[in-house]
Amino acid sequence: MSTKIFWCQSCLNMSTRPRIEFNGEQICNACQWSKEKSVFDWTKREEELQNLLEKYRAKDQKSFDCVVPVSGGKDGSYVAHVLKTRYGMNPLTVTVRPALSSNIGNRNLSAFIEAGFNHVHVSPSATVMQKLNRLGFIEKGFPYYGWLIAIKTAVIQTAMNFKIPLIFYGEDGEVEYGGSTENKNKALYSIDYMKRVYFEGGYEKVFSKVLEDPGVSEGDLAFWQFPSDEEVKTHDLAFTHWSYFEPWDSYRNYVVAKEHCGLEEKEENNSGTFTNFAQNDQKLCSLHFYLMYLKFGFGRTTSDAGIEIRRGAMSRDQALNLVRLFDGHYPEEFIEEYLEYYQMDITEFNGVLDKYANKDLFRKEKNSNSISEWKPNFAVDVEFEI
Amino acid sequence: MNVVIIDYGLGNVASLSSAIKEVKNCNLIVSNSEQDIFQADKLILPGVGSFDQAMANLRSLDLVRIITSAAESIPILGICLGMQILCSSSTEGSLTKGLDLVAGEFNKFVSTEYTIPHIGFNQVDVSNPSILFEDISDNPDFYFVHSYRLHSAENILSHRTQYIDSFISAFESKYIFGTQFHPELSQTNGSKLLQNFLDYDA
Amino acid sequence: MLRKRLIFVLIYSEGFFCQSRNFRLQKVGKVDWIIDNYKFSEVSKYIDELIILDASPTKDIARFCDDVQIIIENIHIPKCFGGGISSLGGVSKLFAAGADKISINSLAFDDPRACKEIISQYGSQSIVASIDYKSEDGHEIVYKSNGTIATGIELSQHVNFLNEIGFGEILLNSMDRDGTGFGYDLDKIISISNLSTVPIIALGGAGNKNHFHAGLLIENVGAVATANLFNFMEDALGISRDYLLEEKINLAKW
Numbered sequence: 001m002s003t004k005i006f007w008c009q010s011c012l013n014m015s016t017r018p019r020i021e022f023n024g025e026q027i028c029n030a031c032q033w034s035k036e037k038s039v040f041d042w043t044k045r046e047e048e049l050q051n052l053l054e055k056y057r058a059k060d061q062k063s064f065d066c067v068v069p070v071s072g073g074k075d076g077s078y079v080a081h082v083l084k085t086r087y088g089m090n091p092l093t094v095t096v097r098p099a100l101s102s103n104i105g106n107r108n109l110s111a112f113i114e115a116g117f118n119h120v121h122v123s124p125s126a127t128v129m130q131k132l133n134r135l136g137f138i139e140k141g142f143p144y145y146g147w148l149i150a151i152k153t154a155v156i157q158t159a160m161n162f163k164i165p166l167i168f169y170g171e172d173g174e175v176e177y178g179g180s181t182e183n184k185n186k187a188l189y190s191i192d193y194m195k196r197v198y199f200e201g202g203y204e205k206v207f208s209k210v211l212e213d214p215g216v217s218e219g220d221l222a223f224w225q226f227p228s229d230e231e232v233k234t235h236d237l238a239f240t241h242w243s244y245f246e247p248w249d250s251y252r253n254y255v256v257a258k259e260h261c262g263l264e265e266k267e268e269n270n271s272g273t274f275t276n277f278a279q280n281d282q283k284l285c286s287l288h289f290y291l292m293y294l295k296f297g298f299g300r301t302t303s304d305a306g307i308e309i310r311r312g313a314m315s316r317d318q319a320l321n322l323v324r325l326f327d328g329h330y331p332e333e334f335i336e337e338y339l340e341y342y343q344m345d346i347t348e349f350n351g352v353l354d355k356y357a358n359k360d361l362f363r364k365e366k367n368s369n370s371i372s373e374w375k376p377n378f379a380v381d382v383e384f385e386i
Numbered sequence: 387m388n389v390v391i392i393d394y395g396l397g398n399v400a401s402l403s404s405a406i407k408e409v410k411n412c413n414l415i416v417s418n419s420e421q422d423i424f425q426a427d428k429l430i431l432p433g434v435g436s437f438d439q440a441m442a443n444l445r446s447l448d449l450v451r452i453i454t455s456a457a458e459s460i461p462i463l464g465i466c467l468g469m470q471i472l473c474s475s476s477t478e479g480s481l482t483k484g485l486d487l488v489a490g491e492f493n494k495f496v497s498t499e500y501t502i503p504h505i506g507f508n509q510v511d512v513s514n515p516s517i518l519f520e521d522i523s524d525n526p527d528f529y530f531v532h533s534y535r536l537h538s539a540e541n542i543l544s545h546r547t548q549y550i551d552s553f554i555s556a557f558e559s560k561y562i563f564g565t566q567f568h569p570e571l572s573q574t575n576g577s578k579l580l581q582n583f584l585d586y587d588a
Numbered sequence: 589m590l591r592k593r594l595i596f597v598l599i600y601s602e603g604f605f606c607q608s609r610n611f612r613l614q615k616v617g618k619v620d621w622i623i624d625n626y627k628f629s630e631v632s633k634y635i636d637e638l639i640i641l642d643a644s645p646t647k648d649i650a651r652f653c654d655d656v657q658i659i660i661e662n663i664h665i666p667k668c669f670g671g672g673i674s675s676l677g678g679v680s681k682l683f684a685a686g687a688d689k690i691s692i693n694s695l696a697f698d699d700p701r702a703c704k705e706i707i708s709q710y711g712s713q714s715i716v717a718s719i720d721y722k723s724e725d726g727h728e729i730v731y732k733s734n735g736t737i738a739t740g741i742e743l744s745q746h747v748n749f750l751n752e753i754g755f756g757e758i759l760l761n762s763m764d765r766d767g768t769g770f771g772y773d774l775d776k777i778i779s780i781s782n783l784s785t786v787p788i789i790a791l792g793g794a795g796n797k798n799h800f801h802a803g804l805l806i807e808n809v810g811a812v813a814t815a816n817l818f819n820f821m822e823d824a825l826g827i828s829r830d831y832l833l834e835e836k837i838n839l840a841k842w
Contacts, residue, residue: 251768255610255768258610258612265609265612265614266614267613267614267615268614268615268616269614269615269616274607274616274818275614276607276614277609308769308795311769312769312770312795312796313768313769313770313795313796313819314769314795314796314818314819315796315797315819315824317824317827318795318796318818318819318820318821318824321821321822321824322818322821325625325821398683398686398687398688400684400685400686401664401667401686401688404661404662404664405664408662408664434683434688434710434711434714435709435710435711435714436708436709436710436711439709467711501784501785501786501787501808501810502785502786503712503713503756503757503786503787504590505713505756505757505787505810506590506591506592506593506636506787506810506811506840507590507591507593507636507839507840508589508590508591509589526842527591527840527841527842529636529665529666529840530590531666531688531689531713531714531756532713533711533712533713533756548589549590568666568688570664571664571665571666571688572842573633573664573665573840573842574842575842576664577664
């Protein structure tokens, strides 16, 4: 039975995007939500936010009262800044150190802290992180799987240890950029959601697999453990997305972070896209986006273009030109570092990529330098069947 | 065919050269030598800058004499400031005299309502049949950028444009041609006009 | 009847053409990238003029002229070059490189007399004044030196000053809107175009053809411009121009 592959008529989200939903006019849920946002009654959400903050605000005015995971980038910086200055909260910001952090990422994080925020820098064991990342890369095609888990687990643990139940993540990417809408109208979300959606159900598998490595003990994985349901209840932990309470606007976040938190952009485009101000903190990001391209047919440019289209800065036609030009960039500038990090040779590395390339969407071809490349079987925005 | 762009130190020679080369296969040189000018089949007098400076440069290069003489038998196209130079005088600077090959005086635009200089595309009335505008559509747009203009000129076929008032935007006679606008900056209309001039057989 | 204009702007810095966002530059590509991805010989059929500005922190006018000459080869439309002009010498280099007009910004503050000299030598119609301004506490304050130094001077005051010096046109650039794709600072453009005795080119914030439309509907505006390198690739400028003409905007036809 064949499946039709198509693109959102409003942005350029592809129907292959996991969990994405479309309406009868082939408009994706991110665009539908974006339209809704402009006429939405945010006063109710603001009220909910005030109530939530009141409940958790430090009554003694001496302690931290919320946790904001940050990387030094625009989104976490924005949320922390607003919680502090607009709502008078006392956020503790937390960074989980990624592997292969970039110079600009490090500079931005320092600038953020220097802007005047309380901050905890969590560094889970780099060797265990490497093993988890490597496993995630091979088993799930997620190059920084270990870090993706730790930004949940290690942050939650930090919150618990500081006795701060309320954690503000940035945006629910599923709702904002296309995917599952199950949490669209829910202020709080669960660990189950994290495991099911963010880790795509691979948490337990990768966990047990890494324990097969004689060099890894259960104790080594301490930072990657979730609290039990009991512990969540007794600590009254509340996980929420800022995007639930205020219309999420990444460009606005960028402008505010630049002004108040010392955010610096890269001098050039990030690889595989036309922007220079998002997700600058770690080098594995480019690999993550390339895998996304191989799995689903769209890359970082498509995602960034969607954001520009939805905020009215660019039309779909204009975005199409950019996607055709920049999308699906093979991160050759980082390959040497990736190989060293994963302790792989190029054959093994490309073998993993080959595994995840969707053979209905891509074919392997030798380019002008006789190097095998995955080439799309499709043209962007031209519907086809597989 | 020899085409000479007269070089007197003022003028967007590069723009003009490349525009000409695109429309006509010719031997194009940029020169102020008497020999080159007299051997030309067509002469182009460009102009970007001030009238005073232009006339001063022409005098010091002996080009006043050379051009006046050459224009008796070689068609010459004056563009913008070049057109101004072909005429009697201009109130720009200190009432300097031009080559006086066309009887007419340039004056500055005056208006409290409209912005000056006149900058941008504007239409030329081409209802009178002419060499320059042959096969060019009605009311064609050409690119203007000037503060001084010619109200009237004697004994020469003129085409007019409306900005603040009506002024002469192009004229032509057997050997003397002038455009206030820049054909080399005027897209397809401009290319056609240049081609018409270059193809013209006096 | 004088037409309004649609102008494309290229921002150059140290060998690269850049995307600017609130005056932070992102290097996009060198000359070859622009040639490959912005087929200017095609694009030039849809725009009235081209402006190329050197926003390099340290200027190298020779390199700028070299790079620019490659871009403009076979482009037969009005071209304005600018950036770091501090003397007659610089002006003549830009004209020699193929400029039809040149643009001056900081020199209007640093040496108005030199500006007058340049204008008297080359004619006011060839000299554009460019203004970069930002909103601060309800006032529009003009900046110089690629938007790095606040002059403390209010926008309308500066426009009057520039009119007095004798510049032929004004390129009015909103630093707040720059690169945001949020559209032009329409209120300011309206008031400045009513105030100025020379034509105003509006710049800063255009992301799509609707922004151009809104800008061109302003009665006294002379032209709208965009420096948005990403939003107008391929045929996007052509599509914009066709749309504007369909909407009966007063643009030239050829």
